[in-house]
Structures are given as structure tokens and as C-alpha cells.
């Protein structure tokens with residue numbers, strides 16, 4: 001899906017003054033403020049909304065990886081993400097970037113700690129190598145990433161054990177953390193005097209007068225610095241031990257846990273574009289068009305945007321300064337200024353995602369009905385990318401009827417392989433082993449009938465098609481589908 005193939009990975013990647021640098025992208029968080037396009041499994045970093053120069057669109061994670069690649073850092077990049085997002089992550093960035101899977105969402109400090117134990121005990125990164133932790137939901141120009149290559153030198157020269165990136169504030173925001181530098185006569189870094197988190201507007205103005213910078217959420221330090229911090233907190237230093245304990249570890253933020261307590265930190269000023277793309281208000285500036293998907297906005301609806309994933313048009317007449325975002329998960333109509341308030345009410349919205357990107361393609365839930373006798377039906381539209389397959393699997397609580405609506409593929413039912421194409425109707429009884437692989441882009445409607453229809457009711461027997469084929473008694477001979 002995404003042609004990002006990074007150059008050959010080496011254990012010793014970028015060196016500056018002989019010290020190597022590793023990049024850790026933290027991609028946790030579900031981005032509730034971008035509901036309904038983001039949900040439990042499709043976090044904001046996977047929304048393919050950002051317009052590229054060639055007119056195509058990319059997601060935040062794709063943009064950051066492309067920019068890291070252009071400054072030669074992708075080959076030393078590791079991604080930390082929650083286990084539920086591994087499949088979608090691979091769809092966006094491919095298979096060549098190592099992904100460290102978080103068993104639970106535990107905040108930026110605990111996620112960074114997991115990454116450090118991985119680098120330290122799994123791939124034996126040296127204790128004085130520098131690790132730079134970056135959030136994925138930032139919008140910057142490529143020159144921002146060029147600074148990262150200077151981090152090892154700057155950390156050595158300054159003898160600091162923690163470096164942060166700070167950007168010149170655009171206005172007295174009460175939404176960001178401020179870094180107050182002790183001004184020296186250098187232009188490349190300053191020691192940090194103090195931090196002020198989300199000040200009110202008056203205080204923000206004063207801070208800006210005192211040369212304070214917005215905290216970009218980028219932290220760099222030698223591995224040994226974090227290892228000693230972990231030791232002092234009695235956190236495990238080995239990756240496997242960390243995984244075993246993860247469920248019981250506290251949810252901690254890196255800012256509070258490390259940055260605000262450390263006495264030898266520096267800030268590296270960055271004067272270019274930096275934007276936190278966490279809300280509709282911020283994101284719409286980078287969409288390129290005022291309407292994405294089906295819909296129209298009248299000329300008098302100034303500064304209004306529509307992002308519509310539904311197959312129905314959204315028309316807006318004479319309503320300025322709003323965002324309309326529509327997906328299978330729901331519809332948001334909000335003033336630009338207050339669209340972030342969705343975060344407070346989102347908990348009342350049903351959790352099951354109605355749209356998911358999987359390693360093989362996507363599915364959308366079209367209908368879910370529950371009858372009085374506890375029988376449920378759930379209808380999905382499933383789209384498989386050519387050459388991809390769903391697992392060879394069975395369900396304990398549902399039978400399925402599939403109608404192939406487009407394309408062709410191979411289908412295995414109870415260890416029997418057949419060829420399927422548009423118009424075929426496939427009956428999959430309760431408990432029957434089944435799987436499908438797309439030859440050309442394959443689309444089908446799946447009707448599930450059973451009790452407790454949840455995505456988790458899947459016993460997977462084989463993940464790859466080669467493994468699935470081995471189940472076939474007829475040695476893989478194709479028969480015409482039913």
C-alpha cells in the first residue's frame with residue numbers, strides 16, 4: 001500500500017562525531033479530537049488527509065517517515081505502537097521499519113522506556129548512543145528533521161543529558177508547554193531554566209517576552225541516561241521483563257517524569273513551521289481543499305470544511321467557520337473553535353470501530369441488527385488488496401454468507417481450494433475452516449449470522465496463504481467456486 005522502503009538497516013546507523021543516533025517514533029494515543037475519522041484502531045496518525053506536493057494524500061505517519069528518509073534517518077528509526085495498531089501501521093509504512101508493540105497504552109514515559117529496553121537488550125545498542133523520541137502527530141518541514149542529525153554533537157558539546165526542541169511561539173497559546181531558556185550567546189542551544197505547562201494567556205505573553213519556546217515534544221538523550229532513570233524507578237532493564245510487567249506499570253508522561261525533573265537539559269531552538277495536528281481546527285489548514293469526499297459548500301460558508309468518508313453527499317449552505325466530518329462511526333458538526341470538545345463526549349459513543357484497516361485491506365460494517373431471540377446479523381463490506389489474504393480461520397459463534405461483488409480470488413473451505421469470482425455466493429457454516437486470497441482487488445459482502453458477533457471470535461489456523469494451502473487435501477488444485 002505504501003512504497004516506503006528504507007535503505008538497508010544497520011545496527012550502527014547515523015554517526016556524528018562517532019556517536020550513533022536512533023529515532024523512536026511514539027505513535028500511541030487514539031486522537032479522540034479527530035472523531036469520527038479516528039477511532040480505537042484508526043488513530044489520527046493514520047488519516048490519509050495531508051496533501052502532498054503531487055496532489056496525492058498521505059497520513060501523518062507516512063509524512064514523518066518520508067521526511068526522516070529524506071534526511072537519512074529512516075534506517076535508524078523504530079516505531080512504538082499499541083498492539084492493536086500493528087496491522088494498520090504496516091499498511092502505512094511497510095515492513096522494513098521495526099515496530100515495538102505496546103501491550104497496553106501506558107503514556108509516553110512508559111512507551112519510551114519499552115523502546116529503550118528493546119534497543120538496550122534486544123539489539124544491544126551501546127549505552128552512549130543517543131536516542132531521540134518524537135511524537136508522530138507533529139507537522140513540520142523537513143528542516144526540522146535535519147536538526148536531529150546534529151543532536152549527538154550538541155549533546156556532547158553541551159554535556160547535557162537531555163536535549164529538547166523548542167519552537168518560536170506563534171501566539172500566546174494556553175494549549176502548549178513552554179520552555180524558558182537561560183539565554184547564552186550561542187545560537188544552536190541554550191540551557192533550560194524552567195518549564196511552564198499550559199499557562200493562561202497573560203502568563204503566556206510574559207513567557208514569550210522572556211524568549212520562551214513551545215515544547216515540541218521531541219526529547220534526545222544517551223541510552224545510559226534513561227537506563228539509570230529506569231533503575232532508580234525499579235523498572236526492568238530487559239525488554240522481556242518489561243513486557244511481562246507492562247500491564248502493572250504506571251501510566252506516566254515523559255514531560256512530567258523526566259523533563260521537568262532533570263537539571264542538565266538544553267533546548268535547541270527551531271524557527272520553522274511546527275504544528276500539533278491534534279484537532280480538526282489545526283488539521284484543516286493542511287487538507288488543500290475545503291471538501292474531501294462527496295459534498296459542496298456554498299460561497300458564503302466561509303472558512304468551512306467538509307471531510308466526508310460516507311457515500312452520501314454533505315451540503316453546507318451559509319454556515320461559516322465549521323467543520324463537518326463524517327464516517328461510518330458518526331458525524332461531527334462543530335464550530336472550528338470548539339471542535340475539540342468532542343473529546344469530552346466521545347466516551348458515550350459505542351466503541352466497536354465500524355471501519356478498520358487490516359494488513360490485507362479494509363472492512364466497513366454496514367449494518368448490525370440484534371433480534372429478540374439473541375440472534376444477531378452483521379453485514380460487512382470487505383476489500384482485499386491483490387495478492388493479500390485473510391487468515392485461514394474459523395468462528396465459534398457465527399456462520400457467514402459471502403457474496404463476491406468484484407474481482408477474483410482463491411477460496412479455501414474445509415481444506416478444499418476453489419477459484420471464486422464476481423457473483424459467487426459462498427456459504428461458510430459455523431465452525432467451518434475458511435480463508436480467501438485476492439488475485440485481483442477483491443470485494444465481497446459478508447453477512448454474519450450468530451450470537452455475540454464480535455471481531456474477536458476468530459480462531460486463526462494459518463496467517464499466510466502458503467500455510468493455508470498446506471491444509472488442502474487436494475494438493476492445491478483449483479475448482480470452480482459454488
Ligand SMILES: O=P(O)(O)OC[C@H]1O[C@](O)(CO)[C@@H](O)[C@@H]1O
Nearest residue numbers: 358363389390391393400458460
Ligand atoms: O484474521 P484476519 O486475517 O484478520 O481476518 C479477519 C476477517 O475475516 C473474517 O472473519 C471473515 O471470516 C472477517 O469478518 C474478519 O474481518
